[in-house]
Amino acid sequence: MAKRTFSTLETFLIFLLVMMTAVTVALLSLLFITSGTIENHKDSGVPTTQSSTTTLGSTATQGSTLTHGTTATQTPPVVTTPEPPLFQNFSGYHIGVGRADCTGQVADINLMGYSKTGQNARGILTRLYSRAFVMAEPDGSNRVVFVSIDIGMVSQRLRLEVLNRLQNKYGSLYRKDNVILSGTHTHSGPAGYFQYTVFVIASEGFSNRTFEYMVTGIVKSIEMAHKNMKPGKIFINKGTVEGAQINRSPYSYLQNPESERARYSSNTDKEMVVLKMEDLDGAELGLISWFAVHPVSMNNSNHLVNSDNMGYAAYLFEQEKNKEYLPGEGPYVAAFASSNLGDVSPNILGPHCVNTGESCDNANSSCPIGGSSMCMAMGPGLDMFNSTQIIGRIIYERAKELYASASQELTGPLAAAHQWVNMTDVTVWLNSTHSVKTCKPALGYSFAAGTIDGFGSFNFTQGTTVGDPFWDTLRDQLLGKPSEEIKQCQKPKPILLHTGELTKPHPWHPDIVDVQMITIGSLAITAIPGEFTTMSGRRLREAVQAEFATYGMQNMTVVISGLCNVYTHYITTFEEYQVQRYEAASTIYGPHTLSAYIQLFRALAKAIATDTVANLSRGPEPPFFKQLIASLIPNIVDRAPIGKTFGDVLQPAKPTYRVGEVAEVTFVGANPKNSAENQTHRTFLTVEKYEATSATWQIVHNDASWETRFYWYKGLLGHSNATIQWHIPDTAQPGIYRIRYFGHNRKQDFLKPAVILPFESTSSAFEVVTT
Numbered sequence: 001m002a003k004r005t006f007s008t009l010e011t012f013l014i015f016l017l018v019m020m021t022a023v024t025v026a027l028l029s030l031l032f033i034t035s036g037t038i039e040n041h042k043d044s045g046v047p048t049t050q051s052s053t054t055t056l057g058s059t060a061t062q063g064s065t066l067t068h069g070t071t072a073t074q075t076p077p078v079v080t081t082p083e084p085p086l087f088q089n090f091s092g093y094h095i096g097v098g099r100a101d102c103t104g105q106v107a108d109i110n111l112m113g114y115s116k117t118g119q120n121a122r123g124i125l126t127r128l129y130s131r132a133f134v135m136a137e138p139d140g141s142n143r144v145v146f147v148s149i150d151i152g153m154v155s156q157r158l159r160l161e162v163l164n165r166l167q168n169k170y171g172s173l174y175r176k177d178n179v180i181l182s183g184t185h186t187h188s189g190p191a192g193y194f195q196y197t198v199f200v201i202a203s204e205g206f207s208n209r210t211f212e213y214m215v216t217g218i219v220k221s222i223e224m225a226h227k228n229m230k231p232g233k234i235f236i237n238k239g240t241v242e243g244a245q246i247n248r249s250p251y252s253y254l255q256n257p258e259s260e261r262a263r264y265s266s267n268t269d270k271e272m273v274v275l276k277m278e279d280l281d282g283a284e285l286g287l288i289s290w291f292a293v294h295p296v297s298m299n300n301s302n303h304l305v306n307s308d309n310m311g312y313a314a315y316l317f318e319q320e321k322n323k324e325y326l327p328g329e330g331p332y333v334a335a336f337a338s339s340n341l342g343d344v345s346p347n348i349l350g351p352h353c354v355n356t357g358e359s360c361d362n363a364n365s366s367c368p369i370g371g372s373s374m375c376m377a378m379g380p381g382l383d384m385f386n387s388t389q390i391i392g393r394i395i396y397e398r399a400k401e402l403y404a405s406a407s408q409e410l411t412g413p414l415a416a417a418h419q420w421v422n423m424t425d426v427t428v429w430l431n432s433t434h435s436v437k438t439c440k441p442a443l444g445y446s447f448a449a450g451t452i453d454g455f456g457s458f459n460f461t462q463g464t465t466v467g468d469p470f471w472d473t474l475r476d477q478l479l480g481k482p483s484e485e486i487k488q489c490q491k492p493k494p495i496l497l498h499t500g501e502l503t504k505p506h507p508w509h510p511d512i513v514d515v516q517m518i519t520i521g522s523l524a525i526t527a528i529p530g531e532f533t534t535m536s537g538r539r540l541r542e543a544v545q546a547e548f549a550t551y552g553m554q555n556m557t558v559v560i561s562g563l564c565n566v567y568t569h570y571i572t573t574f575e576e577y578q579v580q581r582y583e584a585a586s587t588i589y590g591p592h593t594l595s596a597y598i599q600l601f602r603a604l605a606k607a608i609a610t611d612t613v614a615n616l617s618r619g620p621e622p623p624f625f626k627q628l629i630a631s632l633i634p635n636i637v638d639r640a641p642i643g644k645t646f647g648d649v650l651q652p653a654k655p656t657y658r659v660g661e662v663a664e665v666t667f668v669g670a671n672p673k674n675s676a677e678n679q680t681h682r683t684f685l686t687v688e689k690y691e692a693t694s695a696t697w698q699i700v701h702n703d704a705s706w707e708t709r710f711y712w713y714k715g716l717l718g719h720s721n722a723t724i725q726w727h728i729p730d731t732a733q734p735g736i737y738r739i740r741y742f743g744h745n746r747k748q749d750f751l752k753p754a755v756i757l758p759f760e761s762t763s764s765a766f767e768v769v770t771t
Helices: 010-030 154-171 197-203 208-227 309-319 384-404 444-448 469-479 484-490 534-550 594-609 673-676
Strands: 038-040 065-068 072-073 091-102 105-111 120-124 129-136 144-148 178-184 230-240 271-279 283-291 335-339 350-353 376-377 414-421 428-429 433-437 495-497 512-520 523-527 557-561 623-625 649-651 656-658 661-670 685-691 694-700 708-713 721-725 735-747 754-761 766-770
Touching: 010 735, 065 428, 065 708, 091 208, 091 271, 091 309, 105 673, 105 708, 129 208, 129 283, 129 335, 144 208, 144 335, 154 178, 154 208, 154 623, 178 414, 178 523, 197 230, 197 309, 230 384, 271 384, 283 309, 283 384, 283 557, 309 335, 309 673, 414 594, 428 594, 444 495, 444 694, 469 495, 469 735, 484 495, 512 754, 523 534, 523 594, 661 735, 673 735, 685 708
Parallel strands: 144 178, 283 335, 523 557, 656 766
Antiparallel strands: 038 623, 065 072, 091 129, 091 230, 105 120, 120 708, 129 144, 230 271, 271 283, 350 376, 414 512, 428 433, 512 523, 649 661, 661 721, 685 694, 685 735, 708 721, 735 754, 735 766
């Protein structure tokens, strides 16, 4: 291998990295002298209120114990909610739907997905929602819950706390086996809700503010669905979606056997599965759609919290069904859930070198000049906002068609199966005499390269199968050397970070992982704790379907539901793993990870088909860590300029706008993260139209609308501005409008605790005219 040389810039950046890493490790060590303290939760498989503790945040909430200094406040005993009697004499299921806000903070926090330093939230494009669906048999004997959440992925900590609070309220009604939590995988939601060190570092700390907001929203959506249950029917339909996706690692896909690839017409899964839910009178209740595409139409230059392309599809569907309601309101709930999206991009124009325009669709996704950092895939729109809407609308339109023609009714019993599995030590039987094993977690070199949807740092390249002496030495000095065992197990992955052998301040990756499946008649939903590639998903679906058929359950439809319950990065096929592009380098449990999951999910299918779920081993219970590093961004007092107050208008609206133009107002602002603590206002903005007949102002948009944008500009010493934009659509009615701003400022008097105070402001009125 030729000797590598470094430019002055590279040397300087490497020096900065070394210094930053050293400081981080030192801080973590100091902050976590007692880092070995964990809780394994007994009995229900969720954290108990008597022992679970959280050291961050300022307010106690149901289901957790908060520690302030040396004083702990314990929650009251579990009080279960009585179950109302269910009407039983009908054919179908009891169906309940619910939607609740789970946005979290929209400033002073990293966005989760790209792991790009500096990509922190600075405002909001749309709210994030948890959408819950509860289904029960007519006699109420069995029920299942599916929740799709507008977040990057579900963390283990998030799931454990949600289950804890459900147990506190409902007893054993909602449990680890019959509740699936799935993230849509938007890369524009807040981070900070994880407990494993890799993700805590990527989040730049744990945010109890955001964690509590998310947990509360998820639980509320389930509570709403529980209360709204009514007799109804579920219909299923399937169809292909064209023009919304490409495979971002086609070179990896080509490593799969030619005979296998020949069975499929595309290197992505184009099939969409749609569930239509209605009551016995035919009134529409909700929709769940599964389709494989990454929500990365909004790229890593974005700083506005939003739900990306899948969220836009949900937005369009709910607005269509909830007419006369503002976004996020109304009884109808539409969830566009993730599937086997691991190697699937919405940036359908494909990868090109941004400096030359030539294609970089090669094995390394690299450009002749500039390397991998110049190779980027582009969406179909004029900008990332437009691309998000184009892809989202394609998905929405196809779902609408499939929904309208759905006629195959799901009938039959409901079932659920779950196990906790130590994924670092699964023996996989290849045949009756030969077996292999999974590995302790590790990330390869190509993990640091990123993808064509968002490149990494320091010019790492996809497809790297040999380590670099410089980075190996740097890692060894800072974190210690990976063992021979993990290096041999992970081959041909060159290990950049041996996360499975790093335990300070807490384990860097999970060992204990959920495998879970629920069935609704002839539909099986597999809850995948990560991102399956296209072919990985096909193999799992086929294996699970065959297992059901072996035990008498023919013609089962098997759905891959991604980003569920705990995040474990990617899962490639064994063949894809050999070439070590980004997805393979991020397959943390080694080359046989997919085979292990297939074996485990086949066992769940067999247990359901043979009615032996009760015989399944619970498995080792996951930890719930007591102490996590807080965000390194401090809470500071908000300040208005001298002579001004919060909400004062700095830049007024113009007197007149035409449709298609952008109305914009700038106010004296306060940190929007305050609004995640004090939720006096449920929106940062409204656009209101004056109705002369009633002499009132009617809200036509809020901050969940795709036509509005809320930008926050952080200044020095607590000063900030807030700019609200309304991108006036062609459908806007002529008339008089105004924009209102709702915020919260942090105030702290001398020797007194900080308080968060609400304020609001209104722009001058302006006229909207047609062209």
